[in-house]
Amino acid sequence: MxxxxxxxxxxxxxxxxxxxxxxxxxxxxxxxxxxxxxxxxxxxxxxxxxxxxxxxxxxxxxxxxxxxxxxxxxxxxxxxxxxxxxxxxxxxxxxxxxxxxxxxxxxxxxxxxxxxxxxxxxxxxxxxxxxxxxxxxxxxxxxxxxxxxPSQIYTQTILDFMDQIDNPKRLAIVFENTGFGTSVAEAAERQARARGIPVAAYHAYRAGSTDFRPLLEEVKASRPDAVLFVSYLDDAVSLMKQSQAVDFNPPMFTAAGAGFGLPDFPQLAGPAAEYTISVTQWTPDAHxxxxxxxxxxxxxxxxxxxxxxxxxxxxxxxxxxxxxxxxxxxxxxxxxxxxxxxxxxxxxxxxRFDEHGQNHHPMLVTQIINGQFVTVYPTDVAARSAVYPVPTWDQRAEQPTVSEQEP
Structure with missing residues (x-):
């Protein structure tokens, strides 16, 4: 093709x-x-x-x-x-x-x-x-x-969103050991600490890994209020399915775009993709x-x-x-x-490019709700409010769909 x-x-x-x-x-x-x-x-x-x-x-x-x-x-x-x-x-x-x-x-x-x-x-x-x-x-x-x-805006945007919802007391960062993954993770750790948010777990993994359960068990033990994943598609699917398998239930699953923001992600991850929150450069309903x-x-x-x-x-x-x-x-x-x-x-x-050749582009935050990407931040362009805290895996079986809410 x-x-x-x-x-x-x-x-x-x-x-x-x-x-x-x-x-x-x-x-x-x-x-x-x-x-x-x-x-x-x-x-x-x-x-x-x-x-x-x-x-x-x-x-x-x-x-x-x-x-x-x-x-x-x-x-x-x-x-x-x-x-x-x-x-x-x-x-x-x-x-x-x-x-x-x-x-x-x-x-x-x-x-x-x-x-x-x-x-x-x-x-x-x-x-x-x-x-x-x-x-x-x-x-x-x-x-x-x-x-x-750039990467620092990914993390700045997701942390601004977290602050608006409920500033986490403990953040976990899980990222692939690539140029993109490392750049986003380093920016996230730096910005979280500057905001007074303790980083409870900070783990790099080899891109293309298949078994994340030991890593997720370790992250789970750190009891984070939110987890930030930086992963491409195959890893994103595996991370969410295996989070369900190990019963990892932070109040908020977030991601720095990449695999979590692709149309294939909710299709491949199925119900495990539900309620994941991701920062993105653009959406088809952007204003x-x-x-x-x-x-x-x-x-x-x-x-x-x-x-x-x-x-x-x-x-x-x-x-x-x-x-x-x-x-x-x-x-x-x-x-x-x-x-x-x-x-x-x-x-x-x-x-418009600044003196470094960088365009200052605002980013958006989406959440997968009923299998669809929905813009939930910034408030002035949000289609609805975010679902927070995320239901536990046990609760999801009893609450398969979410009704529409105003932003």
Missing amino acids: VWALLFAMGMSGCTAWTAPDLAPTPTDSGPIRIGIVTPISGSLARFGQAHLQGYDIALQEINAAGGVLGRPLKLIFEDDESAPEQAAAAVEKLATEDQVPLIIGAYSSSATLLAAGMAERFQVPLIVPTAAADEITRQGYRWIFRIAA WPGVPDFSRRFREKYGYLPQYHSAEAYTALHVAADALRRAGTLTRPAVRDALRNTNLTTIFGDI
Whole structure:
């Protein structure tokens, strides 16, 4: 399906290749080529597919409206194979052999950290749609622009939510030992302690583990009022099913997006997913201009509502097109300067980059209620109030559904 989508988009799919250091000389005729780096194969391919779907809708939309500078856009795609070193090699190829005026990518934080270093080396603007590690925009780089909120905002938002509901007296943090997981966990511990919230348990685990029961028993023994998971999809499903198996009953199950925020999570975890609370970059019912239309067109084309990765990719391509229009040229310094001065209203909210290349994006909090993601925070955009405290596993069997409540 992924490669079929690539062909349908008319994109060039290339394997990573290390090219000599060439001075960029963008062509002044034909389509304007933009480099895309995302995982089409490997363990993160499902997220690459979500990116592709967002790029697809944005590309068709931009070209149908006349393209950019009177020329259509063409996406030059590089598969990073879910491997950070491949993401770096892909940026080098796009910057030197393909000589694109800008690049969008990658997906994971570990891949994007290497890709950003390579973009800075070759002085090509890189728009980061999704990767959240704080370090990406803390390197003093001048060519990197991130639209998504960084890790510290994930934890700041979830802790603000906890404070509004009932500030926990003891917090447990369980996270995968990846760049994203570690970055979020470190920010959570730092911010919790700054708020006077004791961290009762702090545990890293190897991503892709299958038996979490010993870890969960240890966390359970610490008697937390809330647990924060930082995990991708398979681990998220296992953590919740095994929390039920060991009868782990904190008043609040929370997560820093990732696997807990994917449409597949409630389907795969079943009843164990119910009442989990997750911070997210975007929802299909977000109150930003154009969201209903984008969500409708996405569902018509793909048969389901978009996840935030698709919205980020869609937005990133529109940000790129806007910068190219305002630059009026394909020279990289002009495109970089145009990105610095971005002031664009999108389905992802307003996009403006600070001196570090970071967009200040507000995050949302959702809770799975009756198998559906429901926005419960911030209050001004919430569809309803959160269910708190979470019923115990025994109580859930007696209370299978929750009636509607006003926020």
